Amino acid sequence: MNQKDKFLAQRIYFILSGLFICSLVVSNLIFQKFFYWYPFGKSEFLGAKFFEISVGVLPYPITFLITDLISEIYGKNKANQVVTSGIFASIFSLGIVYVANHVPAIEGSPVDDVLFTKVFGQTALAVLASMLAYLAAQYIDIQVYHFWKKVTSGKMLWVRNNFSTITSQAVDTFTVLLLLCFFEILPWNVFGKLFISGFAFKLFIALLDTPFLYLFVFIFRKRFNLKLNDEISID
Known part of the structure; x- marks a missing residue:
């Protein structure tokens, strides 16, 4: 690879990293709003409606797509x-929110202390729960992805993409809800419903993002003249 291509590959990696970190931090800040989306009508399974989920899960499929793409093109490391x-960015954002929550609002502030605390006051515990779940899920995703890449000799991209995402999303959804209920941010009686709905949503999105991964991998391989199992070194 010539120096020009290496520089381009570095820039793309930095852009992907920025999108990943932004998606992660935003998801940790907006998680307290829940919404509904009924693409299959108001269907239910064990009392869980498809889908009633936190808006915090919306950026998460992007993060797993990006890590799979980076794994495929740039390698495991x-x-x-x-x-x-992403972990350090989350910790840093948590510190900023903590300080912002403890400085007094002026009279006439559009967002007063009560409202700000209501929205962000539980962010510390929630971000902690989210980070622990996310950390486990993302590292599992990368490990499983490369396990299936080795098993399939670099072929069948859809296998490692979906199997790694399914495994890691199950861990992420279960762990974050477990911790949120343990810290009494959510009541235990919603655990099962939110797990089923949240995990089903992530599976649905994982299936939808597979064609995009194929497309991006194809573009990378064509642009940088990569053969099967080739990875770009930008160090």
């Missing part, structure tokens, strides 16, 4: 690096 960067 680069994928782990961006995950670790």
